[in-house]
Amino acid sequence: MKRIYDTTFLLLALIVTGCSVTRDRPKYSFSDGYYNSSLYNNKSGKVYVDNTEESIMVYPLKKENRTIDSLKEKIISFPQQDTKNYIPPHIFRQTSFDFDFLTIPFKYRPETSTLPRQFNTNLNGAVYLGYRTDVYRLWYKNTPINNYLKQTTHYGFSFGFFTGFGGTAMNPSVTNNQISAEYDGVVWSKGIAGIVGIDNFTIGLALGWDNLLDKNKTAWIYQGKPWLGLAFGLNLN
Secondary structure: OOHHHHHHHHHHHHHHHHHHOOOOHHHOOOOOEEEEOOOOOOOOOOEEEEEOOOOOEEEEOOOOOOOOOOHHHHOOEEEOEEEOOOOEEEEEEEEEEEEEEEEEEEEEEEEOOOOOEEOOOOOOOEEEEEEEEEEEEEEEOOOOOEEEEEEEEEEEEEEEEEEEEEEEEEHHHHOOOOOOOOOEEEEEEEEEEEEEOOOEEEEEEEEEEEEEOOOOOOOOOOOOEEEEEEEEEOOOO
């Protein structure tokens, strides 16, 4: 039971620290850069967003060389803070490679010939690399005095691979009584994960495999066996 409390405490500390310290990093705000948007046609095309003190300027890209088309009549401008007029919501998308630090505090292991299904709570750390799509919804919220305030909703989706290290309880039960000692073994974890990002915080599902890194690896009943886990993380890029 103490292990579950320790794991929960560490997880909450990671979430609170990550969200409070790095929530306002540029990657998670609607910052300057290239996006995909359907502002200029029915299909999604490349645009460039430039934030100024007063406005959000959206430039189309020329089809022939993908450079910014700065003709004034083609620029679409949004108010940076508020407006008296209703503006419909618009979606902007970015794709990138995703580099995360994941912790997998909960692992579900299928039953074996000697043990029922297991729910392990050893804390694990892993590096994650995947392909990510970030979606920004720019919209204006109406207030009681009919003033529209700018709002930006951000979320991301990613799928990729992870690798890292963690711990596992070693005892006679998980080795078919081939050892008598009880200790925490070190495992190398790897697998695939699908995650959803909100600001810099990510949560997702992982499918992985563990390999024990000591002399009892041949006796461990979970050596190389698949597990399902709940993953939390912080985006590093």
